Amino acid sequence: MAIYNLNINGKKHQLNVDPETPMLWVLRDHLHFLGTKFGCGIGQCGACTIHLEGEAVRSCVTTISEVGTKAVTTIEGLSVDGTHPVQKAWLEHDVAQCGYCQPGQIMNATALLKRNPHPTDQEIEEAMAGNICRCGTYTRIKAAIKTAAKV
Amino acid sequence: MAVEQIKFGRRSFIKSSVAAGGGLLLAFNWFAPESAKAAVSGAESAWFKINAYLKISSQGGITIMSPNPEVGQNIKTSMPMILAEELDANWKSVVVEQAPLDTNLYTRQLAGGSDSIRQSWPGLRRAGATARYMLVEAAARKWNVPSKEITVESGVLLHQLSGRKGHFGEFALEAAKIPVPSEVQLKDLTNFSIVGKSQKNVDGLGIVTGMPLFGLDYIQPGTLYATIAHPPAFGLRLKSFNATKAKAMPGIKDIFSFKTFNDDYKRQWTDTSSFTELIAVVGNSTWEVMNARAELVVEWEQTPESRIIMAGFRSDMEVNVPAGLESTADHHRKMKEAATGPAKTERRDGNPEETFRTAAKVIERIYTAPFIAHSPLEPLNFFADVTSERALLAGSIQSPEYMEKTLSARLGLPLEKIEIQMTRIGGGFGRKLYGHYLVEAAVISQMVKAPIKLIYSREEDMTSGVYRPMYHATYRAALDSSNNLIAFHVKMGGIPENALHANRFPAGAVDNYLAESWSVPSNISVGAMRAPGSNFNAAAEQSFLDEVAEAADKDPIQFRLDLLRRAKENPVGKNNDYNASRYAVVLELLREKSGWGKETSPKNRGVAAYFCHNSYSAQVVDVVVENGIPRVEAVCCTNDCGVVVNPDAAANMVEGSIVDGIGNAMYGELTFTNGKPDKSNFDRYRIIRHNEAPRKIDVHFVENNLPPSGLGEPPYPPVFAALANALYKATGKRYYHQPFIKNQF
Missing domain, CATH: 3.30.365.10 (Aldehyde oxidase/xanthine dehydrogenase, molybdopterin binding domain)
Structure with a gap:
């Protein structure tokens, strides 16, 4: 066990857990940030995507000791009222079916647009290939990313 | 009015x-x-x-x-x-x-x-x-x-x-x-x-905005976390276990074994589960219980043969569960044997045997499909808070009314003391009709006397059973010297159940028709997956009809329309499930919207259509080959589901069906070695991804004022065949065996 001072969505959170604990479970079980989802536990589906210093990472394979005091952004930190351009684009295209993967998709898309504000279709496909949508909303996800890119 | x-x-x-x-x-x-x-x-x-x-x-x-x-x-x-x-x-x-x-x-x-x-x-x-x-x-x-x-x-x-x-x-x-x-x-x-x-x-x-809308998100203050261990292979059950090391791990509250159902309980169809005695690991957090679960030392033993009477969807069903550790190679061998053995006649019109004997041309093809794990992205999980007085259950369940009855019997509480709260479900595709995990959560809560959150790991989820069955179909068609379809024969089989819908098209459109079925028992549990039965029936039948149309030198859409006209004007037999007029309208709309036959540049196009769940869906799939790998460029889909209540959301669901169908046709497969599933997570079990999805999907609906009918399933089955038929155009090869990626590229 070790004490960590986390920086999540701009706020400090102190907790005492096993250093090997993945951020996914720190967020969900210890801090109740429930927007970050569990899908596979091995970094293969992207449902747990968060930002670490602005970069998209899989929180299920990122331990709390790797995170330390680095800035963490979760879906709740994007905006609470859906006003972030990527969230707005998702609403405009009514992307979700079941909706379970969408926080992870949105976090990955947001990181993509930050490093590449105007991605081509192929760049979108490659960047988003690590995020599974079992309902198959890929065409809408792509359309929403393109809409957000125009903002 | x-x-x-x-x-x-x-x-x-x-x-x-x-x-x-x-x-x-x-x-x-x-x-x-x-x-x-x-x-x-x-x-x-x-x-x-x-x-x-x-x-x-x-x-x-x-x-x-x-x-x-x-x-x-x-x-x-x-x-x-x-x-x-x-x-x-x-x-x-x-x-x-x-x-x-x-x-x-x-x-x-x-x-x-x-x-x-x-x-x-x-x-x-x-x-x-x-x-x-x-x-x-x-x-x-x-x-x-x-x-x-x-x-x-x-x-x-x-x-x-x-x-x-x-x-x-x-x-x-x-x-x-x-x-x-x-x-x-x-x-x-x-x-x-x-x-x-x-x-x-x-x-x-x-x-x-990441609100806690889903089953996985439902917790209450004081909730403990739990996970389960089930046998690693079908055909095994719990013999004994040693949890000394696991119990000593941080955050662990309790570890024990339990039975999901009472021994004398007559299970309902929604109680399908191969593993009914499990080990529960209960503790303070998901991570801690999953770690402790990995340290369990468990001895398993072979399960003897058994016979279960279950209350089915319509009537009681008898399920024979053989003993043994099955492998995919055994399944293929058994299917091959059964396919040439005796079968149950489900429908016969005219004199198919004689017609086949005297036909100018006979085409015979075999189609197969593997077990598929539904793999909703939200793994199986449920919240339960059970006391001696009442039970509160909350989470992702497709069949709460059925599960309430099972809970009542298992917990010894009257129905009115059981409350089931439904959350948004993070994907189901049929898997969350089978609510054993909900009962498991309730039993664990009852035993530890605390609210608990049961979470399956992805590995436990994928290897816990209730899969899409394995299928095998033999199709035969007879043509006369003028290339008219004069006899049609389907012999449909599966492990442990088959996919036959004997009264669907082209039944009713062919004078001499024979539909037979067979099945091979298995201890691998199966259940409904999106358009059950139909998803394979359409894949095989609509691929076969494409080949028959080609043999008859006819356009595949016109070939179907001619058969549908026959079914409408002078149907064979009385018990035909589908409405030939509505079926034809969907195909005609597809021909128009896809520009079929009016392509301005060469395209690798495949077509298919199907009727199920009271609705009609037809698709044209365009495939391109890039660096030797086929990719779906575009899909045009027409549907008749009566009144469309929420058009854009309906289109979204059709798009999803198409992506899901292409994904499972191309990649979906769970194989077994000595009863053990060969894949347990998304590193090896392939789900279609963004760069494999169609670049463009056009969805159209027939406008009419008929009462609304289903849409979650109907667009799913035909895409398997439309894809196979397009791949044929792109590669010159027919695709008979799912998943297509494994067998043919």
């Missing part, structure tokens, strides 16, 4: 009871007294329950209850839209609440069979129309004007002649005193202003 007779009955949507005076009353309808008192005393927001689906506040707020489980099919938006339409409510002011399981108020709170909209359509319309009637009557009395002079628009009641108007909330209290009409006028479909117009997902904002 249509006049709808209000019928009362045990299964009617608005439940009835005989009042003391002998007349019929809506039992739940008037909950007004308490809130009415509050309204009279001037409270800001008194709520009046107008019926089981509808609450109106004195301020004009409208809450519509959504009774069915939302699994991504949009019913939490589209079912309330139907009620709001007949109510003439202002959709923008409607708030939707998920109803809990309540068999006194609602019927068929089930997500399955593409039937939520179809079956609730009349009831939701009645619920809206009767509420509207009562509000109008209340206004008529208050204003002392004839009710027929009052109009309603967007939640506002208006008496044009006197200029009086008011919102619903002003009349909710009085409306509660109006007798429920014995008949009510429903709106003409041409006057719809909410239904048929695209409305956004009512949970959209919650989804994009």
Whole structure:
């Protein structure tokens, strides 16, 4: 066990857990940030995507000791009222079916647009290939990313 | 305007009871007294329950209850839209609440069979129309004007002649005193202003902001976390275990084994599970219980042969569960043997044997498909808080009404002491019809005497069974010397069940027709996956018809249309499931919308069409080959599901069906070695990804005023075949065996 001072969505959170604990479970079980989802536990589906210093990472394979005091952004930190351009684009295209993967998709898309504000279709496909949508909303996800890119 | 007779009955949507005076009353309808008192005393927001689906506040707020489980099919938006339409409510002011399981108020709170909209359509319309009637009557009395002079628009009641108007909330209290009409006028479909117009997902904002809407997100203060260990292979059961090391690990509260069902309990079809004795690991967090689970030392033993009588969907079914550790190689060998052995005749028209003997040309092809793991992205999980007095269950379940009965028997609690709260479901595809995980959560909570959250790891989820069955089909077609289809034979098999729908197209369109079925028992549990049976039936049949059309030198769409004309004008046999006219209209629309036969540049196009779950769907798939790898460039899809309640959401679901179908056709496969699934997570079990999905999907609906029918499943089956037929054009090879990626590239 070790004490960590986390920086999540701009706020400090102190907790005492096993250093090997993945951020996914720190967020969900210890801090109740429930927007970050569990899908596979091995970094293969992207449902747990968060930002670490602005970069998209899989929180299920990122331990709390790797995170330390680095800035963490979760879906709740994007905006609470859906006003972030990527969230707005998702609403405009009514992307979700079941909706379970969408926080992870949105976090990955947001990181993509930050490093590449105007991605081509192929760049979108490659960047988003690590995020599974079992309902198959890929065409809408792509359309929403393109809409957000125009903002 | 249509006049709808209000019928009362045990299964009617608005439940009835005989009042003391002998007349019929809506039992739940008037909950007004308490809130009415509050309204009279001037409270800001008194709520009046107008019926089981509808609450109106004195301020004009409208809450519509959504009774069915939302699994991504949009019913939490589209079912309330139907009620709001007949109510003439202002959709923008409607708030939707998920109803809990309540068999006194609602019927068929089930997500399955593409039937939520179809079956609730009349009831939701009645619920809206009767509420509207009562509000109008209340206004008529208050204003002392004839009710027929009052109009309603967007939640506002208006008496044009006197200029009086008011919102619903002003009349909710009085409306509660109006007798429920014995008949009510429903709106003409041409006057719809909410239904048929695209409305956004009512949970959209919650989804994009990460609100805790899903089963996995449901917790209460003091909740412990739990996970399970099940046998690593089908055909094994628990013999003994040593949890000394695991119990000593940090955060672990308890580890024990338990049985999911009572030994003498007659299981329902929703109780399907191969592993009914499990080890539970309970602790303070998911991570800790999953770590401890990995340290269990378990001894397994072979399960003896057994026979289970289960209450099936329609009637009791006998399930023979053989002993042994099965491998995919054994499955293939057994299917090959069974395919040439005796089979059960399911339908016979004319004289197929003689026709095949004397035909000018006979085409015979074999199709197979593997077991598939549904793999909804939200793994199996459930919240349970069970005491000696009552049980609260909350989470993602497609079949709450069935599971409540099983819970009652297992926990020893009466049905009325069991509360099931339904959350948004993070994908189901049929897997979450089988609620053993809900019972497991309840038993664990009962044993540890605390609220618990059961979470399966992805590995436990993928290897726990209830898969799409393995299928095998032999198709034969006979052509005469003029290339007319004169006989058709399907011999359909599967492990442990087959996919035959004997009375579907082309039955009814061919004079000599034979449909047979066989199955091979297995201890690998199976269940419904999106369009069960149909998903393979369509894949095989529609690929085969493409090849038959080619052999007959006919255009594949025209070939089908000619058969459908025969089925319409002079059908063979009486028991044909489909409507040949509607089927043909969907194909004709597809031909038009896809520009079939009018391509301006060469395309690798495949077509398929299918009828299931009361709806019709047809698709043209265009495949391109890039660096030797085929990619779906575009899909054009036409559908007839009657009235389309929420068009953009309906299109979304069709798009999803197409992506899901392409994914499972190309990649979906679970194989076994000595009873053990060979894949357990998404590193090896392939789900279609963004860069493998079609670049473009066009969705069209036949416009008609027929009552709405299913859409969650119908567009799924044909895409398997449309893809196979397009791949044939692209590669010159036919694709008989799923997954296509494994066998042919």
